[in-house]
Amino acid sequence: MTAPSLLWFRQDLRLADNPALMAAAAGPLLPVFVLDDQAAGGWAPGGAARWWLHHSLAALGAALAARGAPLFLLRGRAEILIPGLAQAIGAKEVFASRLYEPWARERDRRIAEALAADGRQLRLATSAVLMEPARFAAGSGKPYAVYTPFARALAATGDPPSPLPTPTVLAGLPQPPDGLALATLDLLPRRDWAAGFAAHWQPGEAGAAARLTGFLAGPIAAYGAARNTPGVAGTSGLSPHLHWGEMSPRSLWHAVRAALPQPGVLGPQSRAWPFLSELLWREFSYHLLWHHPSLPDAPLRPRFAEFPWAPKPALLRAWQRGRTGLPIVDAGLRELWQTGWMHNRVRMIAASLLVKHLLQPWQDGAAWFWDTLVDADLAANSASWQWVAGCGSDAAPYFRIFNPVLQGEKFDPAGDYVRRYVPELARLPAKWLHRPWEAPAAVLDAAGLRLGLDYPRPIVDLAEGRARALAAFATLGTPA
Template structure:
């Protein structure tokens, strides 16, 4: 090693990319030799408590990032010991003088990173942390009174008015690595791949990694973004970007997405905006809002943002919860969504709202039970947005759906899946049922059911509850606590 070349560590977490990665770029610009690392220690933070579907994605995303480093002549090193122990050992063994990382915003992660930063600085080690996953830091956006936002629209207007217009950072063309033997483990030692075979089909739907993220975004901008506003609510159509898992794992940054959308708009010469693009960017805004709420109100992962909901008399019937998880509630649009989730590790956003409302307001199950199931089965499981979404649908969170809004699963199905295409895809036992009855098979005449090969209660379940009765019961409870 040359005397003039110092060494630094780049600690990857939720930034599994090289493009627009401030930590990586700054480390390179420092002139130091890089040691890129990733630590997986289940005792440390929520990031290592990821559900099975997320772990599948993480494995393949890390594999791709490792390949990117290998193409540059380096290696991504994997460790299972506590992060601080790993870094302190590398400092001792390789004369490391600086550590670079991109910030995290979950409560446990903030506590961990703050402690690590203090310990390293006390030891005389430089620490450089960056915003690598948000358009604005949560503490940078506040109301005129200096308070955090709890309503989305003014929050997003504030962010839009102050987004950094700079072009995203390019991926480095050359990286200088510290070339010595480093004692580490292998990616397979993390045992991230699910033991059950239920995730075996995920590869048919997803391509984890930075390249896969940019290919997905390019395809969406070419073929979907202009029609996004009108198509996004119809689950049988390819009307959404499906970028959420790529964003969660930091394979692409929101700044890269916003820049790509703006380039698209400039090419079309629509300087005054375009409904599809504007609506899509607002969805990026909801992601930002989720992190804003989580940062300022960290208790919301366990308790309601609105305290009066903490004493809500949830039913918490284990059998009903299981039926919901299995997609066996007897309401086709609900069951189709839950089966899509199990098969693909993802669910269409409109359907997420429908199944969430059904669990919380028809079955009166605690929203945390839904959040826990999504956490284990979604490839895009994200603490901030999972919490925001479930508290929204339960009526207990920021900018929440009003307590009196109870999604009618029949009307929602008829409106957003009028021909039943989505239902037939995920519930094949209903595939022969005419459109008229596809959303309410229990009302179909006996001869129609027989011709479709359906025996309610046997080949497909009877409704778990009567929606109208469940709605009235829920509203009566919500009215009391209101």
């Protein structure tokens, strides 16, 4: 009889287009998930991501059980549990999708060693990215440092291979061991903070497929124009599904290519480019994380290590709670709290206010996002915060400082977004919505708004904050 194998699910919680699953499914298999917070250290999934993980594991468990191979759940050190389990069931091979987080790479290295010492093998498949960062380099042989050449070079390699099918039957072990019940992983928040998430999301592979179908049926056609308008559902909302691997990036790539068919080589003029180029930003983030494992903690531009941040807990707290007095920023932080997600344009505006006008360290903002985003992703979050802060490899110049009033007026002109998430401003006319502190008293009265009571005055004078940020930047010397 063929030896069984262990199929270790991590951030690939799907059956479709899962190379590790297909390899393991050649014989009998035991699918396992290990909640290993200790190995991840400070980068264990945050609160919102744990809510997602709970529901995603429930969906994956049901899909696997229906095919004959129930999911075995464990909690503890994967480094000990995985080799032990492989030995216990007599598995010669452990199959998994490759991870790119520095802590996970280190853990995989140690597990591969432990397995090899016992005559077993850890087999890692490419699954979370289109292209292995280790195998993709610029002409110089060095990793890419700038997005545009990276994206063009990757697109020039052509479409990725076609997705693999979903297995309909799996050969589970005749007597699988008893694992933990999902509830004992204790992933759901104690407070009912995430109660509203379920109205916005359906974690799991079926939810990912439904979200994609909806996106392809409508918003994709206008994506290039609508992707910056937070008041409309103009983007895919697939980021948490992609993070947890409920859909592979290449399945998404092919689905978008099929929805917007066009002969010829893919490039910036292609109809699919506006969307696929965002997927390539994700890819670029993974490229950066792989080649710069310090990305989550330290600025990629070394001189930013000397940046004179001015940490002030009260400012950070006001920002986290959506009480800055700057409507588009507050709407974004409240959208995040209520739904576990924030529109990309607003992420940029909110992050910029925190690191520039308020001079709070980007790592503090990244940590808040890590805890509250359902799509919290170490590669995308770290790379994006560094990009906004100006210390990333391909960053917006530090001196380009978003003005949240002008950004609000440009991208939320009628105020649909702000009215939805900051209801105390809902009755203000659009003219004053993004700058309520400038509204005449009669306008405020008519809108039933008492500034400083119902809604805060701005916590920073935008002109002063901008000047302070530029002065802080100037202390670093001339840009390289």
